[in-house]
Amino acid sequence: MTANKPGDPTTIRRLYGRRQGHKLRAGQSALVEELLPELSVPEEGPLDARTLFGDDRPLELEIGFGAGEHLAGQAAARPDHGFIGCEPFLNGVVGALGHIRDGGLANVRLHMGDALTVLARLPDASLERVYLLHPDPWPKARHAKRRMVNPGPLDLIARKLKPGAEFRLGTDDPTYCRWAMMVMNGRRDFAWQAGEARDFLTRPADWPETRYERKARRKGHEVWYFRYVRI
Numbered sequence: 001m002t003a004n005k006p007g008d009p010t011t012i013r014r015l016y017g018r019r020q021g022h023k024l025r026a027g028q029s030a031l032v033e034e035l036l037p038e039l040s041v042p043e044e045g046p047l048d049a050r051t052l053f054g055d056d057r058p059l060e061l062e063i064g065f066g067a068g069e070h071l072a073g074q075a076a077a078r079p080d081h082g083f084i085g086c087e088p089f090l091n092g093v094v095g096a097l098g099h100i101r102d103g104g105l106a107n108v109r110l111h112m113g114d115a116l117t118v119l120a121r122l123p124d125a126s127l128e129r130v131y132l133l134h135p136d137p138w139p140k141a142r143h144a145k146r147r148m149v150n151p152g153p154l155d156l157i158a159r160k161l162k163p164g165a166e167f168r169l170g171t172d173d174p175t176y177c178r179w180a181m182m183v184m185n186g187r188r189d190f191a192w193q194a195g196e197a198r199d200f201l202t203r204p205a206d207w208p209e210t211r212y213e214r215k216a217r218r219k220g221h222e223v224w225y226f227r228y229v230r231i
Helices: 024-038 048-051 069-077 091-103 117-118 139-147 151-160 174-185 213-217
Strands: 060-064 082-086 108-111 127-133 161-171 189-191 224-230
Touching: 024 091, 024 108, 048 082, 060 069, 069 082, 069 091, 069 108, 069 127, 069 213, 082 117, 091 108, 091 213, 108 117, 117 139, 117 151, 151 161, 151 174, 151 224, 161 174
Parallel strands: 060 082, 060 127, 082 108, 127 161
Antiparallel strands: 161 224, 189 224
C-alpha cells in the first residue's frame, strides 16, 4: 500500500496475504477487463450516492465480500439501494462480477482493495448498513491488531453509519466470536440487537448465505450472526 499522511484513517489497518489465488480462465479475465472498469469505485476524490449511482439513493457497504453471493443477494433484494463491495482478492472480485452479470444488477460498485480507503471517502452518517461477514480471524494473539473488529476500523464504521443504521457481523470462528463480543460490548455507539441466544444463532431471513458459511457448516462449525444498531 502507498504511504498515507499522519492521522489518515486509512493508516489504521493494512492488508496482509495474497491478492490472487488460482489462475483466471479466459471468461473470468474478460470480466475483469470489460465489466470491472464499468463498476469500479473511482480511485480518487470524495464519494457519495450521486457520484457512484447518479442519484441520492440509500447506500450499503460490504467489507470483504468473498465471492460476492451475499453482496449480490442484498443488491437483488433492494434494487433502489446502492451497494459498495470491497474485496482485495482478485478471485473474489471475479466471483462477484459473475453474480452481477448473471443477475443483471445495476446497483453495485466494486473496489478491489481495502474497504477502509473507501469508507474514509464517504460522508459521515451516509450508510444504511455495513456488512462484515466471515473476516479473517487472525487467531494468534500477536496478530489480534490485524482484525477488522478493533477500535480504529470500528470508529470509522460508526462515523459513516447513519443513526439507527445497522452493522452486521458474521463469523464461524470461536476466537473471533469471543473477541468481537468483548470489543463490541465495550462500545457505547452500537446496540446489540440480540434478546436471546437464537437471535445470533439463526441466520436472519434477509441475510443471504455465503459459500464460506456453507463450508463452515459442512465442517460442523457453529455460525454466529451479530446485528448492531448505530446509536
